[in-house]
Amino acid sequence: MVTEFGIILLYFILGFLFVGIALVMAALIRPSHPNPIKNSTYECGEIPIGEPWIRFNVRFYVIALVFLLFDVEVVFLLPWAIVFKQLGWFAFIEMIIFVVILLVGLAYVWGKGDLDWEKPKPYIAKLEDLVLGKKKQ
Amino acid sequence: MENVNFLYELFGKNIISVTLIVSLPLVFVLIYALIAILAELKVSAWIQERLGPMRTGPWGILQPIAEVVKLIQKEDITPDKSSKLLYNLAPFVIFTGAYAAFAVIPFSEYFVPSGINLGLFYVFAIGSISALGIVMGGWASNNKYSLMGAMRSVSQLISYEIPAAMAILSVVVLASSMNMQEINHQQTGWFWNWNLFGGPGSWTKIWIIPFTVLLTFIYFISSLAETNRVPFDIPEGESELVAGFHTEYSGMKFAMFFFAEYANMFVVAAILTTIFLGGWNSPFDTFLQGPIWGSFWFVLKAFSVVLVQIWIRWTLPRYRVDQLMYVGWKVLLPLSFVSFLAISFYVMLK
Numbered sequence: 001m002v003t004e005f006g007i008i009l010l011y012f013i014l015g016f017l018f019v020g021i022a023l024v025m026a027a028l029i030r031p032s033h034p035n036p037i038k039n040s041t042y043e044c045g046e047i048p049i050g051e052p053w054i055r056f057n058v059r060f061y062v063i064a065l066v067f068l069l070f071d072v073e074v075v076f077l078l079p080w081a082i083v084f085k086q087l088g089w090f091a092f093i094e095m096i097i098f099v100v101i102l103l104v105g106l107a108y109v110w111g112k113g114d115l116d117w118e119k120p121k122p123y124i125a126k127l128e129d130l131v132l133g134k135k136k137q
Numbered sequence: 138m139e140n141v142n143f144l145y146e147l148f149g150k151n152i153i154s155v156t157l158i159v160s161l162p163l164v165f166v167l168i169y170a171l172i173a174i175l176a177e178l179k180v181s182a183w184i185q186e187r188l189g190p191m192r193t194g195p196w197g198i199l200q201p202i203a204e205v206v207k208l209i210q211k212e213d214i215t216p217d218k219s220s221k222l223l224y225n226l227a228p229f230v231i232f233t234g235a236y237a238a239f240a241v242i243p244f245s246e247y248f249v250p251s252g253i254n255l256g257l258f259y260v261f262a263i264g265s266i267s268a269l270g271i272v273m274g275g276w277a278s279n280n281k282y283s284l285m286g287a288m289r290s291v292s293q294l295i296s297y298e299i300p301a302a303m304a305i306l307s308v309v310v311l312a313s314s315m316n317m318q319e320i321n322h323q324q325t326g327w328f329w330n331w332n333l334f335g336g337p338g339s340w341t342k343i344w345i346i347p348f349t350v351l352l353t354f355i356y357f358i359s360s361l362a363e364t365n366r367v368p369f370d371i372p373e374g375e376s377e378l379v380a381g382f383h384t385e386y387s388g389m390k391f392a393m394f395f396f397a398e399y400a401n402m403f404v405v406a407a408i409l410t411t412i413f414l415g416g417w418n419s420p421f422d423t424f425l426q427g428p429i430w431g432s433f434w435f436v437l438k439a440f441s442v443v444l445v446q447i448w449i450r451w452t453l454p455r456y457r458v459d460q461l462m463y464v465g466w467k468v469l470l471p472l473s474f475v476s477f478l479a480i481s482f483y484v485m486l487k
Contacts, residue, residue, distance in 0.1 A: 007251040015236035026389035052281040067295040081309040117459030
């Protein structure tokens with residue numbers, strides 16, 4: 001009547017409906033007296049300065065790229081993991097080489113220090129460094 | 138593998154059995170969440186030599202119900218500056234993601250809602266949806282604390298998803314299947330047949346046991362990070378970010394975040410139970426092994442894992458962000474790869 005994946009779809013629908021029903025039920029009971037101060041952004045009672053939606057240093061940009069590579073690797077490994085015994089030693093060694101290449105990449109990123117949270121500070125040249133004869137040691 | 142479901146056998150494949158299959162786990166989650174909230178309050182109290190809640194009902198056992206009643210009555214505040222659509226959608230996404238994972242959890246030999254062959258892959262994929270809800274809610278709140286909490290949640294997820302994936306992958310290699318019911322059937326017998334102890338096999342599997350035990354711990358630690366539990370609760374670290382990604386949420390929407398967290402705790406505990414601790418199998422061969430005892434063993438094992446999660450919460454302090462990245466990338470990831478290679482080598486030799 002319903003396929004196995006149909007049941008999964010029903011789970012999504014029921015989960016969504018449950019939240020909807022709970023929120024509607026609460027909406028019928030709870031008080032609602034909004035005012036500008038109550039609806040302002042919460043910052044421990046202070047008046048917020050500036051916008052939160054700005055560009056800021058997310059720090060883990062390179063890590064996110066490495067994550068993507070490893071995630072794709074996992075997707076490749078999953079079908080292999082089920083059948084590799086039937087495929088024999090050739091497929092096994094092939095996949096080991098694939099994994100090792102990625103691990104070499106990880107070692108490179110590690111060695112470069114991109115996995116560290118604290119980044120080395122870039123040296124920004126000041127005006128007096130550029131003036132001849134006044135270069136600091 | 139055929140999906141054996143006692144409801145299909147009881148009522149036939151019709152609308153009654155399908156309705157029950159879809160809604161029984163929801164009832165279970167509701168009851169479980171109340172028990173888990175009480176357990177959290179009581180365990181924390183006992184660890185700190187307090188009594189915990191004592192006023193509501195005998196020994197305070199009605200405290201979770203009182204909290205739900207309180208949350209229903211609370212006013213729901215939507216900040217003026219927030220992105221309204223995403224802000225309201227986030228609780229839906231986070232709870233739906235948590236509940237959808239229940240679709241493939243084998244509660245007993247005769248009850249798994251959906252016995253798809255991709256079970257483990259599905260659970261793994263669906264586990265990331267709740268992080269999406271966290272990012273959605275954190276960003277849409279337009280609050281500095283929430284945004285930082287959401288960003289931390291992303292960094293945490295991408296650091297711990299790979300070790301968890303490698304642990305799951307090693308089990309797939311060991312069992313040659315992603316069907317959760319099939320993995321459970323393989324672990325039948327005494328407790329040394331569990332994947333924690335290298336799965337079924339002759340005494341030659343002894344050298345693999347350290348690796349499988351290691352993988353169990355790697356999966357457990359990663360699952361703590363994915364459910365934002367202490368010591369990995371930096372997305373909602375109270376002492377620095379107020380309440381992190383759900384700072385702006387109140388009333389029933391906050392309750393949904395709370396509820397989803399407890400549902401997720403059970404999901405990861407259930408996966409750990411299924412893939413490493415033998416699922417619904419009795420630890421002692423045929424002793425108390427059967428359809429009803431199966432669900433008893435499953436719930437007992439999963440609840441024990443949840444209890445350990447609570448115990449850890451009240452024992453360990455919170456990690457710093459750089460320590461969190463360090464543990465994920467420089468300790469768990471290499472260890473999980475070594476174990477994965479060792480286990481695939483073992484399966485090739487077998």
